[in-house]
Amino acid sequence: MVRLKPKEKKVKPVMVIGGGIAGIQASLDLAEAGVPVILVEKKPSIGGVMAALDKNFPTLDCSICIEAPKMSEVMQNKNITVKTLTEVIGVSGRAGNFKVKVREKARYVTDACTRCDECVKVCPEIRANEFDYGLGFRKAIYTPFQQAEPSPYVIDIDACLNNPPNYMPCNRCLTACLPQAIDFMQEPYREVEIDVSSIILATGFDMLDASILEEYNYGRHPDILTSIEYERMLNSAGPTEGHIVRPSNHDHPEKIAFILCVGSRDQRYAFYCSRVCCMYSIKEAYQTIDHGVKDVTVLYMDIRAYGKGFDEFHARTKKEGVKYIRGRPSEIRVDGDKPVVVY
Ligand SMILES: Cc1cc2nc3c(=O)[nH]c(=O)nc-3n(C[C@H](O)[C@H](O)[C@H](O)COP(=O)(O)OP(=O)(O)OC[C@H]3O[C@@H](n4cnc5c(N)ncnc54)[C@H](O)[C@@H]3O)c2cc1C
Ligand code: SF4
Ligand code: SF4
Structure with missing residues (x-):
């Protein structure tokens, strides 16, 4: 009896939806295991929230310095196809055999772009x-x-x-544009159907619209910021080149308060704990003291410093002079030129 050699099976790709650090790492791991990957990201660049952060707790390593090499590894990996400006509009089929319909938006700039600005x-x-x-x-x-x-x-x-x-x-x-990289003739949208074996959802998280907490007056005074806005302010590549300023008048503030659990552990909005605001506020408070702001207060419900080195980082922040007050503010008043936290 002649035994036929099984035909070498072509491995169907896996689709990873979301190009933040989770989607990037999942794509790299799959690619390394020999699995072709299609990474779909709706924004013009991969990177997600981590690309916008200044430093990472608890080590205070530069965020983009860790992520950028992984981003370029993704781009160079022959097993990974990256589709940015792309969203999934439909999925059919079953495990092992999905058909995914995606809509790709035009970039209007080609690979000839040299980033000359x-x-x-x-x-x-x-x-x-x-x-x-x-x-x-x-x-x-x-x-x-x-x-x-x-x-x-x-x-x-x-x-x-x-x-x-x-x-x-x-x-x-x-x-x-000297390299002639701009192409207004591109079709605004293109719809494509892709066969994949599995789908990984790595779509990350959305920020709460803080203006819905009317008692905190976010959006009604320019000096009340969300944590991610403050993170951009701390970043030397950000809008203030790393300077901490009051957006209302560009003065350096002398006194900053951080309010934790805004919108979370709150029956009106998200009843669950975000699991990150304790730690990133410890980081941001530490950086604020480091920038020379003398009076820094954190208002918290309880500090959930649960990971390796987290509690030590909390202790270090207190040692540097950050004041911790257990209490949930009832209100931020905005009747004067400075916001007033009432707790
Ligand atoms: C202010 C702040 C400070 C932080 N500081 C730290 C820190 O110091 N250290 C730390 O470890 N963590 C920190 N974090 C948490 C950290 O940012 C997140 O845990 C991490 O970035 C999550 O990565 P992700 O890939 O899961 O999600 P994301 O970064 O949110 O990425 C998800 C990606 O999916 C894309 N996407 C979403 N929906 C779709 C869709 N339908 N189709 C296609 N693409 C889609 C999004 O555009 C995005 O690019 C901080 C968070 C905040 C808010
Ligand atoms: S001018 Fe052209 S090459 Fe230069 S950054 Fe703009 S699109 Fe890219
Ligand atoms: S065509 Fe004009 S408005 Fe549009 S991107 Fe180019 S310079 Fe800007």
Whole structure:
């Protein structure tokens, strides 16, 4: 009897949805195991929230310095196909055999882009930069951040003056771009169906809209910030180049209070613990003292420093002079020029 050699089976790819640090690491691990990966990210760059952070607790390592090498590894790995500006619009099939329909938005800038920034200098359209959570600005043609991957710039077509009906096309970027990387002829959308064996959801988390807690007056006084906005302020590549300032007048503040559990462990919004605000507030309070702000207070329900080195980091922060007060503020008053925390 002749035994036939089994045909070498082609491994179907796995789709990873979400290009934050979780999706990046999952893609790298799968690729290393020989599995082809399709990494889908809705934003212009992979990186997720970690790319926006300044330092990481508890070691205070630079966040993007850890993540950027992984981002470029993803881009260079032959087993990984990265699709940015892409969202899943439908899934059918069953485990081992899914058909995923995705919609890809045009970037309008090709791989010929050298990131020279000449287009940005001439673009007249300014918008709030989503990557700075609205604290900074960008142009209609932009790159979300220096280490963005894929590296070509991107055009926000809704903000661009060439967006139809363009009776008077702008084309300033087109003229400024010497490598001719700008291509307004790209189809605005492309729908593709992809066969995959499995799907990993790594879509991360969304920030709570803090303005729904009316008692805290977020959005009604510029000096009341969310933690992620403050994180961008601490970042030397951020909108204030790492300087802690009051957005209302650009003065250096003398007194800063951090309020924990905003919206979480609260029956009105999220009844659960976020598991991160204790630790990132310890980090941000430590950095605030390090920046020379003398009076730093953290108002907390209880400090959940549960990981390796976390409790020691909390103790170190207290030793540096951060005051901890157990209490949940009832209100932030905004009647004067400075917000007043009532607890
Ligand atoms: C202020 C602040 C400070 C922090 N500091 C630290 C710290 O010092 N140390 C630490 O360890 N952790 C810290 N964290 C927590 C850390 O940021 C997160 O745990 C981590 O970034 C989560 O990564 P992720 O990949 O799961 O999610 P994300 O970073 O949220 O990434 C998810 C990605 O999925 C994409 N996505 C979402 N939906 C879709 C969709 N439908 N289709 C395609 N793509 C989609 C998103 O655009 C995003 O890029 C901090 C968090 C905050 C808010
Ligand atoms: S699009 Fe052109 S002008 Fe703009 S950064 Fe890229 S190469 Fe430079
Ligand atoms: S064509 Fe659009 S992206 Fe280019 S410079 Fe004009 S407004 Fe900016």
